[in-house]
Amino acid sequence: MKEINDIIKAYDEAQQKGEQSALATVVHVAGSSYRREGARMLITEHGQLTGAISGGCLEGDALRKALLAMAQQRPMLVTYDTNDEEDATIGLGLGCNGIIQVLIEPIDAARSGNPIALLKAVASKRQYSVLVTLFSLHDKRAVQPGTCMMVTADGCIANDSIPLKDMLIKDASLVLHQQQSLFKELEFESAPLNAFIEMIPPSVxxxxxxxxxxxxxxxxxxxxxxxxxxxxxxxxxxxxxxxxxxxxxxxxxxxxxxxxxxxxxxxxxxxxxxxxxxxxxxxxxxxxxxxxxxxxxxxxxxxxxxxxxxxxxxxxxxxxxxxxxxxxxxxxxxxxxxxxxxxxxxxxxxxxxxxGKKGSPLAANNSPVIHSRAVLKA
Known part of the structure; x- marks a missing residue:
């Protein structure tokens, strides 16, 4: 929740200065990565970064992509493959051995259901919340609906144009009940659409x-x-x-x-x-x-x-x-x-x-990954 609160504060400051901004969100990870699904970073047109989507290896390229997204006023899905030691984009040879999908959304302050407005709704109450983010892994050039719905036990806030709204509300309610994020593939107008249905707990x-x-x-x-x-x-x-x-x-x-x-x-x-x-x-x-x-x-x-x-x-x-x-x-x-x-x-x-951990050294963990899988697949 701290990252979300920091992003909201940075966005409000950018608005006061009249600066454009974009939200980068890790929406899908295959393999290992420094950050998991749900990691976020706000990027302003002057290059200020708040939050993080990696240990520092992706932020520079994400900034360049975000400036493009702001200029075009169109969300984009960017793929980073850290399996490739020769990847010039990442360029650090970190050996994370993962494929990271990052959705970059320019923020339209005039739209009531924009991603920051939904994050503000999440942060406004001390309760479990679910954020729904839609994107297409099958066609990155397609329209990316983006962060489009927030659901809590006492209500729902959604964009008017959200596809498959009723189905997603049911999925979000299930995530609330199970307290486990969900990654799901949907059929929409003959083309597959991916949904990251994210559980966000309150602060400690x-x-x-x-x-x-x-x-x-x-x-x-x-x-x-x-x-x-x-x-x-x-x-x-x-x-x-x-x-x-x-x-x-x-x-x-x-x-x-x-x-x-x-x-x-x-x-x-x-x-x-x-x-x-x-x-x-x-x-x-x-x-x-x-x-x-x-x-x-x-x-x-x-x-x-x-x-x-x-x-x-x-x-x-x-x-x-x-x-x-x-x-x-x-x-x-x-x-x-x-x-x-x-x-x-x-x-x-x-x-x-x-x-739910024992507090033991990571070196004693025989699992091939450091982070436990935070997202179920359906």
């Missing part, structure tokens, strides 16, 4: 209970990732917004009142970092009873075990499923010592948990 909401100095690098790193951070503390002298980044929300709250102020979804994670045993013990049963996906607690294993035992003595027990989301001590074992290193360890563990 990081709730840190405790406003000590060791939370500051955590918030800074979360901000770099585009996560939405909220700091909660019952001490007025600590719960001050000026101590944290501008995008961080700071709440003064007692533990029993916290959930009255926060909405929880499956991208909401909690960290207990109060350095206050009683406050943490008051919060822990509240979090575990609400089926959060991740609850990390600062401190040694001995603290966790003692706390759970005291809660059990009070008649408060938890199921194995509830306990499985409790991570204490928090973080991956990277030898972290300083607050900044601990923050890196914790952020990495949260990312691994949300991605």
């Amino acid at each position: 909401a990081l709730i840190i209970v405790g406003a000590g100095n060791d939370t500051i690098p955590l918030v800074q790193m979360a901000d770099l990732l585009g996560w939405q951070s909220t700091i909660v503390d019952g001490r007025p002298e600590y719960a001050k917004a000026e101590r944290f980044t501008a995008g961080c929300q700071v709440l003064l709250s007692k533990p029993e009142n916290l959930l009255d102020k926060i909405s929880i979804d499956d991208h909401t994670v909690f960290l207990l970092m109060t350095h206050n045993y009683n406050y943490d013990m008051a919060m822990l049963p509240v979090l575990l009873a609400n089926n959060v996906v991740y609850a990390g607690m600062l401190g040694p294993r001995k603290k966790r075990d003692r706390m759970l035992q005291e809660l059990q003595d009070k008649g408060i027990s938890f199921t194995p499923t509830q306990l499985s989301v409790l991570h204490s001590p928090i973080g991956l074992d990277i030898g972290a010592e300083t607050p900044e290193e601990i923050a890196l360890s914790v952020i990495a563990e949260i990312k691994a948990v949300l991605s």
